[in-house]
Amino acid sequence: MKNKKAKVLAVVLFLLPFILTLASLSIGRFHIPPKDLGRTIIQAISPSAGPEVSAATRDILFRIRLPRLLLALMAGAALSVSGASLQALFKNPLVNEYILGISFGAAFGAALSLVFLGKNFPAQAAAFIFALGAVLAVLLISGRFESHTVSLLLTGVIVSAFFQALLSLVEFFASPYALQSLFFWLMGSLSLATWKDLSISLPVMAVGVAALILMRWRLNVLSLSEEEAKSMGVNVRREKLLVILLTSMITAAATAVAGVIGWIGLIVPHLVRMMVGADNRKVVPLSAALGASVLIIADDITRVAATFEIPIGILTSLIGIPFFIILLRRSGKVWL
Amino acid sequence: MIRAFLILLFLALGSPPLFCLQSSGSASQRVTDSLGRRVVFPSRADKILSLQPEITRIVIALGAGERLVGVDYFIIKHDHLFPIIFPGGRKLPAVSNTPEDMNFEMVMKLDPDIIFVSPTELQMVDSLQSKVRRPVVALASMGSFSRLLDEIKLLGRVLGREERAAELVGDFLSRVEAVRKSVSSVLPGKKPRVYMSFWGSLTRTPVTYEPVDIAGGINCAAGILPAYLGTIATVVQLEQIVIWQPDVFLVQGNYPPRERPVTVEGVLLDKRFGSLPAVRNRKVFYTFGYWYWWDPAEVLIETLYLARLFHPEAAGPVSLETEGNEIFKKYYGIEGGFSSLCRVLECGRWDEK
Amino acid sequence: MSIEVRGLFFGYEDFRLSVEDLCFEGRKVTSIVGRNGAGKSTFLKCLAGVLPVPKPSLFLDGRNLASLRVRERAKLISYVPQELVLAFNYSVLDFVLMGRAAFLSPFSVPSREDLGTAAEALHFVGLEGFEKRDFSRLSSGERRLVLIARTLAQSAEILLLDEPTTFLDPKHEVEVMNLCRKLALDKGKTVIVTLHNLEMAIKYSDAMVFMKEGRVVASGRPDEVLNTDLLEQVYDIPMSIVTYDGKKIILT
Numbered sequence: 001m002k003n004k005k006a007k008v009l010a011v012v013l014f015l016l017p018f019i020l021t022l023a024s025l026s027i028g029r030f031h032i033p034p035k036d037l038g039r040t041i042i043q044a045i046s047p048s049a050g051p052e053v054s055a056a057t058r059d060i061l062f063r064i065r066l067p068r069l070l071l072a073l074m075a076g077a078a079l080s081v082s083g084a085s086l087q088a089l090f091k092n093p094l095v096n097e098y099i100l101g102i103s104f105g106a107a108f109g110a111a112l113s114l115v116f117l118g119k120n121f122p123a124q125a126a127a128f129i130f131a132l133g134a135v136l137a138v139l140l141i142s143g144r145f146e147s148h149t150v151s152l153l154l155t156g157v158i159v160s161a162f163f164q165a166l167l168s169l170v171e172f173f174a175s176p177y178a179l180q181s182l183f184f185w186l187m188g189s190l191s192l193a194t195w196k197d198l199s200i201s202l203p204v205m206a207v208g209v210a211a212l213i214l215m216r217w218r219l220n221v222l223s224l225s226e227e228e229a230k231s232m233g234v235n236v237r238r239e240k241l242l243v244i245l246l247t248s249m250i251t252a253a254a255t256a257v258a259g260v261i262g263w264i265g266l267i268v269p270h271l272v273r274m275m276v277g278a279d280n281r282k283v284v285p286l287s288a289a290l291g292a293s294v295l296i297i298a299d300d301i302t303r304v305a306a307t308f309e310i311p312i313g314i315l316t317s318l319i320g321i322p323f324f325i326i327l328l329r330r331s332g333k334v335w336l
Numbered sequence: 337m338i339r340a341f342l343i344l345l346f347l348a349l350g351s352p353p354l355f356c357l358q359s360s361g362s363a364s365q366r367v368t369d370s371l372g373r374r375v376v377f378p379s380r381a382d383k384i385l386s387l388q389p390e391i392t393r394i395v396i397a398l399g400a401g402e403r404l405v406g407v408d409y410f411i412i413k414h415d416h417l418f419p420i421i422f423p424g425g426r427k428l429p430a431v432s433n434t435p436e437d438m439n440f441e442m443v444m445k446l447d448p449d450i451i452f453v454s455p456t457e458l459q460m461v462d463s464l465q466s467k468v469r470r471p472v473v474a475l476a477s478m479g480s481f482s483r484l485l486d487e488i489k490l491l492g493r494v495l496g497r498e499e500r501a502a503e504l505v506g507d508f509l510s511r512v513e514a515v516r517k518s519v520s521s522v523l524p525g526k527k528p529r530v531y532m533s534f535w536g537s538l539t540r541t542p543v544t545y546e547p548v549d550i551a552g553g554i555n556c557a558a559g560i561l562p563a564y565l566g567t568i569a570t571v572v573q574l575e576q577i578v579i580w581q582p583d584v585f586l587v588q589g590n591y592p593p594r595e596r597p598v599t600v601e602g603v604l605l606d607k608r609f610g611s612l613p614a615v616r617n618r619k620v621f622y623t624f625g626y627w628y629w630w631d632p633a634e635v636l637i638e639t640l641y642l643a644r645l646f647h648p649e650a651a652g653p654v655s656l657e658t659e660g661n662e663i664f665k666k667y668y669g670i671e672g673g674f675s676s677l678c679r680v681l682e683c684g685r686w687d688e689k
Numbered sequence: 690m691s692i693e694v695r696g697l698f699f700g701y702e703d704f705r706l707s708v709e710d711l712c713f714e715g716r717k718v719t720s721i722v723g724r725n726g727a728g729k730s731t732f733l734k735c736l737a738g739v740l741p742v743p744k745p746s747l748f749l750d751g752r753n754l755a756s757l758r759v760r761e762r763a764k765l766i767s768y769v770p771q772e773l774v775l776a777f778n779y780s781v782l783d784f785v786l787m788g789r790a791a792f793l794s795p796f797s798v799p800s801r802e803d804l805g806t807a808a809e810a811l812h813f814v815g816l817e818g819f820e821k822r823d824f825s826r827l828s829s830g831e832r833r834l835v836l837i838a839r840t841l842a843q844s845a846e847i848l849l850l851d852e853p854t855t856f857l858d859p860k861h862e863v864e865v866m867n868l869c870r871k872l873a874l875d876k877g878k879t880v881i882v883t884l885h886n887l888e889m890a891i892k893y894s895d896a897m898v899f900m901k902e903g904r905v906v907a908s909g910r911p912d913e914v915l916n917t918d919l920l921e922q923v924y925d926i927p928m929s930i931v932t933y934d935g936k937k938i939i940l941t
Binding site: 028029030054055056058059060063064065114118119175176177178180181184191192194195303307308309 | 410413414535536537538539540560561570571572573574575576578579581591594595596597606607608609610611628
């Protein structure tokens with residue numbers, strides 16, 4: 001019976017992001033009733049069907065809301081899958097997707113671009129490059145030691161701190177006007193997502209997430225000690241590197257476009273494990289689905305709650321943390 | 337009779353202190369600043385530390401620029417207007433490097449009689465006052481002409497330049513009035529709805545911007561609650577701009593061209609704005625916008641510029657550049673000031689279609 | 690399948706492991722005994738390929754082990770360490786299933802066949818019915834059995850078990866050792882275990898290897914090789930061997 005319940009849950013979780021996306025297209029300061037929504041979509045496919053929908057409605061739907069929702073979907077999935085994978089890799093459920101320095105690397109890159117480089121170097125590209133740069137630094141520095149997970153984590157903390165210091169330095173030299181855009185980026189926002197931004201970041205995230213979902217069973221094995229995994233025929237060094245590169249790629253791609261959105265990669269995999277257990281064959285894909293849903297809901301809230309934009313990173317923290325505490329206390333168990 | 341006269345004489349000679357007290361006026365003045373603080377400061381100030389660029393500019397306009405002992409980092413490092421209106425100003429010490437830090441020792445050394453700060457940098461004010469024991473006044477126009485003029489009058493009093501202040505205020509009011517008159521014949525229904533993209537972001541907009549109002553436009557974002565207390569800015573959702581369907585889209589042009597995060601070209605090419613009347617009719621323009629509050633000459637020129645933009649039929653015969661230079665000469669005593677500014681910001685080409 | 694060790698050297702800090710010439714016979718249970726720090730675990734780890742050995746010294750039926758890639762090696766040799774790192778709570782079956790890693794690419798998921806092999810392994814160690822139980826909630830003894838099931842699922846010919854009976858109660862100790870014998874006899878595996886319990890070693894091994902300070906002091910069948918002088922040499926305390934009820938008992 002437990003099996004059936006689990007199956008139903010899995011199906012619900014998988015369908016949820018798509019249902020939410022469709023529903024969210026209606027939601028916003030400008031409420032588009034489902035009827036108009038349907039009409040607009042149909043007209044996009046065959047323009048002559050039915051009375052014209054206003055250009056404003058069409059633009060809002062397809063050029064503002066749809067890219068934003070797709071970004072929420074993909075970034076939510078990417079951050080959650082990244083968190084789940086790294087938790088398995090580092091054998092530590094407290095690890096999050098930013099542990100290898102990605103958030104501060106990306107922030108520094110964006111700051112550099114916004115303050116010094118201007119339009120020659122768009123902030124997204126700079127953020128992506130420096131995010132990966134941070135991870136590379138972590139790998140190179142900790143590679144001098146015996147790629148122990150502890151040394152990777154420690155190096156991640158150090159590299160993060162270093163980029164944080166660099167970030168402060170850039171902020172120090174910036175005019176207040178440049179700082180304001182940076183500030184918003186640091187707190188996470190899906191508001192300025194354009195199709196152009198998505199045309200690069202969505203495929204990158206999709207490929208990475210798909211690859212990690214394929215590796216979902218392997219993550220079980222990688223969550224054992226290195227000795228065990230190696231004796232079971234796993235080229236630990238190589239596969240660990242692969243996972244780190246994939247997670248870094250998708251996290252950097254998400255962060256470059258949406259800013260730093262915290263807590264998703266930590267909380268979503270936990271929630272999933274509480275529901276279905278630790279087997280990554282279930283945890284990884286369900287984290288993708290749940291993460292997508294969570295971020296879509298969070299984005300819906302930011303769009304409806306007030307006239308101005310609440311940065312989504314603040315929302316995920318404010319809601320995510322207490323919610324998580326409640327769940328922990330209810331279930332009585334910790335991750336083990 | 338003589339006795340009475342002698343008594344009177346004695347009284348008259350014996351009471352100079354009373355007269356002195358009164359003739360020196362009140363040795364101090366009280367003002368309620370923009371943060372609602374009541375500050376007591378000397379009625380005459382010889383040394384002014386201005387950490388508020390708007391105030392700095394007013395001090396210069398009042399001809400008291402030599403009384404500035406120090407300024408803030410923004411005006412030295414990031415302001416392109418300052419070297420135009422006060423060429424010697426670059427040599428002034430900048431007392432802070434960022435909004436948060438402040439070189440208290442330098443402040444003490446400079447020994448100002450009064451310190452002006454911006455009301456949005458809240459942390460500074462009380463800590464500064466308690467540390468340096470000088471009067472600190474937080475003042476800014478906050479997007480209102482009347483407050484700007486009050487500042488000019490206050491500083492006129494403090495600097496002993498009341499006449500000059502009155503002259504500037506009078507000039508300002510008369511020019512604004514002229515603009516108001518020229519657009520007064522426009523019917524309310526024909527007033528363009530204006531959206532302003534300020535502070536380098538498509539979605540950040542001021543909830544109040546008087547030049548637009550005076551020039552006969554309607555600010556789309558009027559009446560929205562500001563995003564942060566004590567400021568006049570808010571961040572709207574992109575959708576909201578599309579819903580508003582503004583007739584005119586203004587982009588802050590006070591950044592030098594290569595530093596502009598948002599550009600007119602960018603807005604015209606942005607497919608999300610395709611339905612906006614402003615984009616369809618190519619009514620997307622640069623305007624000056626806030627630049628650490630206002631400069632009185634610049635904002636005056638901006639009002640004239642916007643009036644011409646919104647209601648070209650109401651424009652006078654004089655070209656904007658000529659009038660602009662005239663205003664800069666009046667306020668700062670320099671020749672070709674507006675032209676110099678246009679060289680930096682390329683504002684001569686702003687109203688090209 | 691037999692393992693030959695020829696000139697195995699491994700050193701770290703002050704410790705030197707040196708095994709000149711040793712052979713572990715196929716289809717037999719060999720136990721490695723000695724004091725703490727004698728190098729038993731280190732030796733086992735070298736055999737397992739967990740520790741890198743400077744020059745090729747391990748040969749499987751004549752084949753140089755060092756030339757094999759990690760995956761191929763895992764199909765021949767499996768290893769159960771002494772300590773477990775347990776960060777997540779997997780089910781027993783999922784745990785055993787991990788033993789199939791050598792047969793799957795990083796992007797594959799276990800097939801029905803793999804599941805069958807895992808279930809069979811569980812059955813062999815006597816834990817059928819335990820599939821859905823939480824691994825972390827099992828007793829030490831049961832966990833040991835699950836680990837052995839995992840190595841069985843790995844389908845390797847050679848099983849290396851590092852102190853499989855430590856911390857177990859006598860009943861479970863006997864269960865595990867019986868299992869080792871069963872693996873050698875019924876499945877034809879070469880089982881190599883490190884043990885502290887001499888009596889268990891004597892009773893259940895076909896061959897014993899005595900180690901001291903990184904060197905092999907003696908090796909061979911228990912009844913051939915065992916004597917009090919050897920024991921004193923290996924353990925540094927006088928011991929006597931007593932036979933009671935057909936079983937050999939060691940007294941200190």
